[in-house]
Amino acid sequence: MPQIKLSTPLSDEVVENLRIGQKVLLNGLLYTGRDAAHKKMIELLDQGKPLPIDVKGQVIYYVGPSPAKPGQIIGSAGPTTSGRMDSYAPRLIALGLKGMIGKGKRSPEVIKAMKQHKAVYFAAVGGAAALISRSIKKCRVIAYPELGPEAIHELYVENFPVIVANDTLGGDLYEEGMKIYAVK
Amino acid sequence: MEVWVIKTVTTGEIVETVARLCMEANYYLGDDVIRAFENSLKEELSLTGKDILKQLLMNAKIAAEDQVPMCQDTGFAVVFLELGQEVRIAGGNLYDAINEGVRKGYTGGFLRKSIVDHPLNRVNTGDNTPAVIHTRVVPGDKLKITLAPKGGGSENMSALRMLKPAEGLEGVKKFVIDTVRAAGPNPCPPMVVGVGIGGTFEKCALLAKEALLRELGKPSPLPDIAAIEKELLEKINALGIGPQGLGGRTTALAVHIEIYPCHIASLPVAVNINCHAARHKEAVL
Ligand code: SF4
Numbered sequence: 001m002p003q004i005k006l007s008t009p010l011s012d013e014v015v016e017n018l019r020i021g022q023k024v025l026l027n028g029l030l031y032t033g034r035d036a037a038h039k040k041m042i043e044l045l046d047q048g049k050p051l052p053i054d055v056k057g058q059v060i061y062y063v064g065p066s067p068a069k070p071g072q073i074i075g076s077a078g079p080t081t082s083g084r085m086d087s088y089a090p091r092l093i094a095l096g097l098k099g100m101i102g103k104g105k106r107s108p109e110v111i112k113a114m115k116q117h118k119a120v121y122f123a124a125v126g127g128a129a130a131l132i133s134r135s136i137k138k139c140r141v142i143a144y145p146e147l148g149p150e151a152i153h154e155l156y157v158e159n160f161p162v163i164v165a166n167d168t169l170g171g172d173l174y175e176e177g178m179k180i181y182a183v184k
Numbered sequence: 185m186e187v188w189v190i191k192t193v194t195t196g197e198i199v200e201t202v203a204r205l206c207m208e209a210n211y212y213l214g215d216d217v218i219r220a221f222e223n224s225l226k227e228e229l230s231l232t233g234k235d236i237l238k239q240l241l242m243n244a245k246i247a248a249e250d251q252v253p254m255c256q257d258t259g260f261a262v263v264f265l266e267l268g269q270e271v272r273i274a275g276g277n278l279y280d281a282i283n284e285g286v287r288k289g290y291t292g293g294f295l296r297k298s299i300v301d302h303p304l305n306r307v308n309t310g311d312n313t314p315a316v317i318h319t320r321v322v323p324g325d326k327l328k329i330t331l332a333p334k335g336g337g338s339e340n341m342s343a344l345r346m347l348k349p350a351e352g353l354e355g356v357k358k359f360v361i362d363t364v365r366a367a368g369p370n371p372c373p374p375m376v377v378g379v380g381i382g383g384t385f386e387k388c389a390l391l392a393k394e395a396l397l398r399e400l401g402k403p404s405p406l407p408d409i410a411a412i413e414k415e416l417l418e419k420i421n422a423l424g425i426g427p428q429g430l431g432g433r434t435t436a437l438a439v440h441i442e443i444y445p446c447h448i449a450s451l452p453v454a455v456n457i458n459c460h461a462a463r464h465k466e467a468v469l
Binding site: 021023063064065066067068069072075076077078080081083103104105123125126127128129130131133134149161163165173174176177178179180181182183 | 229236242243247370372422429430431459
């Protein structure tokens with residue numbers, strides 16, 4: 001299958017051209033974040049305060065890696081279940097977040113926000129954690145160090161393999177894919 | 185006159201063995217799972233599905249080469265002990281030794297610590313203890329230790345139901361398929377489906393977990409049960425969920441069923457779902 005190489009940050013135009021099922025190799029900077037970091041960011045927004053990272057054009061990777069061995073940049077770093085971030089994601093998408101990487105389905109609210117504000121959801125292969133960590137070339141903590149592995153990290157990635165699971169047209173590969181391959 | 189030969193196993197040996205098994209289980213995916221990926225790759229119709237299976241094969245290779253965990257969720261340390269009744273444990277408490285081994289394996293092996301001390305207060309114990317330990321006393325003078333790290337994503341999609349005996353085989357099959365359908369992409373398909381039928385409430389759940397320890401693709405020795413395993417695998421793969429839930433024919437790599445006698449009024453069924461990171465390693469002392 002052809003692969004599309006993309007570099008972050010992502011523009012509206014690039015994102016709008018993506019379609020479910022496409023294989024993408026991501027390059028550039030990504031931010032990590034899971035439940036705890038999302039909760040903190042939404043609390044800041046509720047208080048009218050700025051976020052520790054500017055999410056405009058950016059991609060957030062839902063991940064909680066295993067500890068790095070001496071000499072490793074990061075431990076095994078596969079995606080975690082995205083559904084736990086569903087209640088927070090629409091706020092960040094409205095602020096210009098262009099992509100999210102995780103595993104599993106998104107809620108109708110997140111899908112609607114992606115359509116409205118032009119953002120996509122990429123599926124990374126759950127459990128392919130050792131493979132994925134090889135595409136991570138740099139890693140540093142940039143916010144909430146007190147959260148340990150759940151802190152927001154900035155990752156520099158090369159050819160990070162993902163699949164477009166939700167696009168800006170409202171397409172959902174989890175639904176469509178299953179329909180195609182179900183035996184009637 | 186009967187001569188009693190008592191074999192002594194020290195807690196020191198147990199600690200070392202458990203620590204090693206924690207690492208090996210997380211670094212080295214079993215050959216049976218790798219063979220199952222390769223077979224599925226030949227059969228899978230979805231190109232995305234094929235790509236995912238290739239990534240999983242590559243992932244297993246990298247994890248083994250670099251001695252790093254194949255998945256960042258290195259799981260709850262589930263330990264099965266088969267304790268020979270002629271074995272004497274010297275040097276301390278058996279379960280303390282198991283937990284010490286888990287502590288050592290998860291810390292020294294750079295495995296993620298995923299256990300919280302209290303289900304409601306939820307503070308991480310920091311060393312992945314305690315383990316969940318199941319012990320069976322068996323004849324003989326050996327201690328067999330099986331370590332099966334279990335990820336949260338797949339464990340969360342497991343289910344148990346007390347069916348009415350009148351619901352019979354059809355009820356069992358429906359419950360298994362409904363559970364897999366509801367799990368969808370969450371347990372990182374392709375999954376392994378462990379099924380327990382019979383026993384009591386808790387026995388049934390344990391049967392389903394034990395079913396996950398069987399070598400993949402090895403049918404039940406009971407012909408009628410083996411036929412149900414085959415039928416369920418076909419029906420599950422016909423759901424279309426596919427690798428990672430993105431569509432395809434490889435939803436499950438295997439269905440393993442274990443059974444046990446049950447009460448005249450009961451028909452318990454448990455479905456324990458495992459992900460493709462179907463990890464277990466064993467040692468005999
Ligand atoms: S379900 Fe299994 S493969 Fe997926 S993230 Fe959890 S442990 Fe890893």
